[in-house]
Amino acid sequence: MAAEPVWSVDPRTGKPREQVAVEATAEDVDRSVRAAHEVRESLADRTVRAAFLRTAADLLDGAHEQIVATADAETALGPVRLTGELARTTAQLRAFAEVVEAGSFLDIRIDLPDPGATPPRPDMRRWKIPLGVVAVYAASNFPLAFSVPGGDTASALAAGCPVVIKAHPDHPATSELCAGLLRGAAAKAGLPEDVVVLVHGFDAGVKLVRHPLVAAAGFTGSVRGGRALFDAAAARPAPIPFHGELGSLNPVVLTPAAVEERAEEIGAGLAGSMTLGAGQFCTKPGFVLAPSGEAGDRFLDALAAGVAATGPAVLLDHRMREAFVAGVAARAALAGVRAPVAPGAGDAHTVGAGVLVVDAARLTGSEGGSGDHHLLLEECFGPVTVVARYDSRAQVTEVLAGLPGNLTATLHIADAADDEDAAPFLAALTPLAGRVLVNGWPTGVAVAAAQHHGGPYPATTSTSTSVGATAIERWLRPVTYQSTPARLLPPELRDGNPLGLPRR
Amino acid sequence: MAAEPVWSVDPRTGKPREQVAVEATAEDVDRSVRAAHEVRESLADRTVRAAFLRTAADLLDGAHEQIVATADAETALGPVRLTGELARTTAQLRAFAEVVEAGSFLDIRIDLPDPGATPPRPDMRRWKIPLGVVAVYAASNFPLAFSVPGGDTASALAAGCPVVIKAHPDHPATSELCAGLLRGAAAKAGLPEDVVVLVHGFDAGVKLVRHPLVAAAGFTGSVRGGRALFDAAAARPAPIPFHGELGSLNPVVLTPAAVEERAEEIGAGLAGSMTLGAGQFCTKPGFVLAPSGEAGDRFLDALAAGVAATGPAVLLDHRMREAFVAGVAARAALAGVRAPVAPGAGDAHTVGAGVLVVDAARLTGSEGGSGDHHLLLEECFGPVTVVARYDSRAQVTEVLAGLPGNLTATLHIADAADDEDAAPFLAALTPLAGRVLVNGWPTGVAVAAAQHHGGPYPATTSTSTSVGATAIERWLRPVTYQSTPARLLPPELRDGNPLGLPRR
Secondary structure, three states: OOOOEEEEOOOOOOEEEEEEEEEOOHHHOOOOOHHHOOOOHHOOOHHHHHHHHHHHHHHHHHHHHHHHHHHHHHOOOOHHHHHHHHHHHHHHHHHHHHHHOOHHHEEEEEEEEEOOOOOEOOOOEEEEEEEOEEEEEOOOOOOOOOOOOOHHHHHHHHOOOOEEEEOOOOOHHHHHHHHHHHHHHHHHHHOOOEEEEEEEHHHHHHHHHOOOOEEEEEEOOHHHHHHHHHHHHOOOOOOOOEEEEEOOOOOEEEHHHHHHHHHHHHHHHHHHHHHHHHOOOOOOOOOEEEEEEHHHHHHHHHHHHHHHHOOOOOOOOOOOHHHHOOOOOOOOHOOOOEEEEEEEEEEOOOOEOEEEEEHHHHHHHHHHOHHHHHHOOOOOOOOEEEEEEEEEHHHHHHHHHOOOOEEEEEEEOOOOOOOOHHHHHHHHHHHHHEEEEOOOOOOOOOOOOOOOOOOOOOOOOOOOOOOHHHHHHHHHEEEEEEOOOOHOOHHHHOOOOOOOOOOO | OOOOEEEEEEEOOOOEEEEEOOOOOOOHHHHHHHHHHOHHHHHHHHHHHHHHOOOOHHHHHOOHHHHHHHHHHHHHOHHHHHHHHHHHHHHHHHHHHHHHHHHHHHOOOEEEOOOOOOOOEEEEEEEEEEOOOOEEEEOOOOOOOOOOOHHHHHHHHHHHOOEEEOOOOOOOHHHHHHHHHHHHHHHHHHHHHHEEEEEOOOHHHHHHHHOOOOEEEEEEEHHHHHHHHHHHHHHHOOOEEEEOOOOOOOEEEHHHHHHHHHHHHHHHHHHHHHHHHHHHHHHOOOEEEOOOOOHHHHHHHHHHHHHHHOEEEEEOOHHHHHHHHHHHHHHHOOOOOOEEEOOOOOOOOOOOOOOOOEEEHHOOHHHHHHOOHHHHHHOOOEEEEEEEEEEEHHHHHHHHHOOOOEEEEEOOOOOOOOOOOOHHHHHHHHHHHHEEEEOOOOOOOOOOOOOOOOOOOOOOOOOOOOHHHHHHHHHHHEEEEOOOOHOOHHHHOOOOOOOOOOOO
């Protein structure tokens, strides 16, 4: 059987650009995983790992023009956005180099012996070791920061785990280019190139998560695809951790006092956030609870004006375009749904952004919980948001109680200290999300120690984060050495702390 | 339909002692989970939580005689062991009270704003919040320390999560007694009693893990039962973390130099460890790689003498006794397996401890990997261990490479610093286990900061520990507050650190 070709496609025209690779067969996947597994010990030295991550960042920065041009041709995200995304990606690689050197992720804990304890306590020294080969499933919407050279790859390599990356079919040329640079950086740092391996193809992705030598997986994508892989990871003879980011509605609540104070500013800000990157951010605010009444009307007018002013957008691929057009049509057809700016098809290759409005009363009781209107509480990927107009605080908390898990939840309140809705709404939003924002917008995820990019299912399939320094924790497991002579201990655990690492 | 009675049974006679409760129906489980969920906010105050845990320890200590007598009547573990186990259990509750007060488990990370970063960094404050109601599945073999008042319950309550505990059918009276004391302690600490709820019955356990308001589960038990519940947790519409400890062979490797130096001491030590608690410890050393030759023979003689000297043992229930008798018979019937002390049935209610011996060559290649002899590499619950005699270092590493994951792995080496087998064997054992011991025995798990009681599947279904301070991490998830005014932040995250908590 001939190998299936992998084409790079221009979403602006729907036309193939070039054949980039072929899909990996079962044998290819097996060979890739074994190759990565064979070289895992080469990543044991933390100094080399840090140098590798920095070299990778340098090589990616050095190929800046080619990467941005290639990614733009495949994703239509534009050079400004892609330039920023590449800067973020290389900054992330360098940040993980610092994490590797600082060593606090090793979480070293040392208990000296205490023969008098119940039961007696021997000498115990705990640290964390890499799990093994990590399967990385690249996302479509960030062809750099959540793809081949992105956070899952950077954090897994930082942890000491080789990666086998399943490329996203929306940007195979960018994937090949970046994987080549990562492998080149490995060689330059004195490591085997196979610490990073790239495979293409849907079937390859399924085989990857089932491979006995794959020890963990990271995924960013849709609920449908992510859940299928999560299920496969859980059904293995020996299940593995599956850290998936699957989907998020990212609810926003506006208090009456907030729209009284700055309806126009909030409307304009929301229009910018929900159309950023053609509404293809995982943190796009997709559902807004806004008060009924005059100030709420002004907010809606400002939102509609901002959205109407955005031009037609090219989505990442034609399948997504079709899903968006069908998704907004199904929502707009629901009883009581109005469209001050109708979202939907533009020309043959574009879509228009839009806003859908409904009374919050449609989303409570059986209509919101199990009826057709529940569709309005599900993510619709692309430039659309749903505004639900509410009449009471109780209505807000009732609607929020019916929402699935989210990456983010946003609250807009009046600057005055006496906004009495602020505390109850914040309390209702906190159980829904991994990041709770006040008077801001959720798009734009800072890479920082206190960042948390994750949330209750389906936002993520675990309690971990895929952005920020703690993302490294996903690829490690603790091991305790008990009563082990110093000569057999790794230097990190020896008396006198020869490497000067943080310990407890 | 009449409710199914739950009987307390005396394993020394197989006779029912008394009816203790009835099995929970689907409605009972639903009511129990809702009751626990309703009162979850009552656990928000860390000071109250710590007082509750200490009060629980005091009440359990105060009922010492009744608890030990009840547990002994149901488990036949004997008053000495149960007195020690109760001390360990109450020490663990008090240790978690200290963990709650110290607050480092909140893992607070604060990033002050940096508008110049790419992307700009807002004010972000991260901590960890409780997941919600935790389902606890009690173990048979530790009716206190891994049952109703055990580590899963203590760590979940410490995290701020109410618990619904599924009692183990081997000690329902002990479970009722301890649950009553825990609920009494809650009331004494000013908390609703429903922060701890007990249910009985196999079906109740399955319904519990599927309940939409159950947010996580902790389990200690068999691979079969644990895997079924793990699968149910993963198959939920919204999957939940399932922290299960399922089974462990706990391999031991003796170097030639170690047996040259102290064959008799090692043999006697192993006999004590593998028969402790009638071989019903999850850390029982169940598989030993010992060198062939004269010194290895002396080790085996000492082991056999020690095991032969132990009297008949009553296992936790008659089902386990039957499984043990069948399990050792199946192993003894394999080609090339010898039994210097034959394990098996004693009188109608007891078993005799034993040792099985095989050449390591039987465990390599297809025989060990997929043939009948693979059975020797599976846990057999009860007082038996399998000794494999090896001829070469390569044989040891080949056998180890075929082992499943374990809680512990033990290495015995010569005290002299030049035992050249030590380093390669330690390197081969580390990937297999969560705790690696040198010149000790794995039974007896110290409660300490550096403890890790977990390991690759099937030892545990996650990378977490069920013993030690970090066990609390299983029941928490991070939340980051972004740009949130101080008045809306929990005091733990406010400027100036008013509660004096550890922060990064």
